[in-house]
Amino acid sequence: MIADRCYPTFYKMISIILHLNEFIMEEYRKRLLYKANYRGTKEADILFGGFAREYLHTLSKEELNSFEKILDESDDLLLKLILTGDTIPYHLDRQFLKKIIDFANGQ
Incomplete structure (x- = not known):
């Protein structure tokens, strides 16, 4: 049957897509x-850098996006927010x- 021949190809493609996604996230x-x-x-x-080394491997895609947006801000603004609680x-x-x-x- 044609379906029997298509399933292995389909599963191989899914496997490739999953590995590609892991590679992109890495x-x-x-x-x-x-x-x-x-x-x-x-x-x-x-x-x-310390935060990234400690937590980067545990962050979800949404958290990685949030981290990137934070890193796009200036050092002055971020340090002011963190140190003074503005x-x-x-x-x-x-x-x-x-x-x-x-x-x-x-903490």
């Missing part, structure tokens, strides 16, 4: 790790930034 994590470690100020490098801008993920703040405070 490359995304590597790019974020680099971005977190080379911010521009030593303080931000230590803080965000109001977090609406376009940043507040819960995720709270994780970074807790990490910075050693």
